[in-house]
Amino acid sequence: MEDFLQTLEIFFNFGLPLLILMVAYFVGSTIEKRHFKNICEREDDLHGFPVVSFDTMPEDWNVSSCNMVTGSIVISLDYFKRVIAGLRGLIGGRIKTYEPLLERARREALLRMTESAREQGYDAVFNVRLETSRLANARRDGKGTAGVEMLAFGTAVKFASRFG
């Protein structure tokens, strides 16, 4: 009985976190792969739609209407990424597990913004900006992060006549 309890304790102390870590890795990486595939497909679909970061409109753009468009995404990290990033935090350097996460967030936000512009019948978006904000965790001590929001916004315009 005592040995059984000992084994159980070892399992809960070491086995369980390891199991969660493995599950988090497999689920997390599957989701990430699928998301990237999805992003690539939609980017191909939008290929040729002008999205630029000038803050003033080029003079030769003859515009009939304009509006602000936004696209935002809230994304969270999985346990695996968190643990690896925690280890990385001890010695510093590139947090390689976070890079694809934020890359997905940026591209998804831009895609949503662009898709919204196209849906509303606009021809281009200029003055595109990206903003990010951290969502606090529900934990009382205020430590930790629930996730990040990535917001893309810009001015969508409709051309009176084709430019260029």
Added chain:
Amino acid sequence: MKFVAKKPREGINVSDVHPLVEAGTLVVGLTLIFVFIALLLIFLIEIALYFVSDETEAELFADWLPEDLVAVSPADDRLYETQLLLDRLSSHWIDTPYTFRLEIDDSEVANAMALPGGLVVVTEGLLDKVESENELAFVLGHELGHFRNRDHIRALGRGIVLSLFFAVVTGNDVAGLGIKATDVTLRGFSRKQESAADEFGLSLVHAEYGHVNEAWRLFERWDSEQDSSPGIVTYLSTHPQAGNRVEDLKLLADREGWQVQGDVRALQW
């Protein structure tokens, strides 16, 4: 100005390292670093031992008690009798720098520990297991052996190092860290340290009673109880297995020519 649609290549903003490779590198690398630091600190503790004398230590920890000690009532008979036995045994250790104190911890796990400042802690669980004074005397003598070899101070240093290490890794507050008896003792001693303490303990028992009868009977009983115990717990422990221990003790008594027959005193409570 002409707008030309171009697609940048994939992976500009993402390091081309597989997450598992990153995980492996970090885990292995950090483990090596920590092992190195731990070894370095243990080495530094050994050096520090030369500079902190027994007397200084005895003075520093004269009134110290571990944070997690659950002491029995001071009126407990066993406390009085065991302290008396400890005093009798330590009287054979000429020029000891310590004034030995004894506490009984309210724990069911049979254990005894040597803590800084000449503090010996035995658990209720141990007192329940011993059947004669001679058995108890050897356990106490063994702990006195740890004091003589200064194992307790080494263990204290290592315990602090390990606690700090876990605090850093788990992100706990280091400032609020108190010294717990478990920090000091659960890490265990090496086999060599245990054997050396055994030798000294047995010599004290012999000096006190004139024979070593029943000194190791406690371990013999443990042996027969635990014959079928499966591996993992024993494997993790650095304590010598009772079996070898009894053999070693018998050999020692034989070598020194100590009597193995003699009157056994009953427990005084």
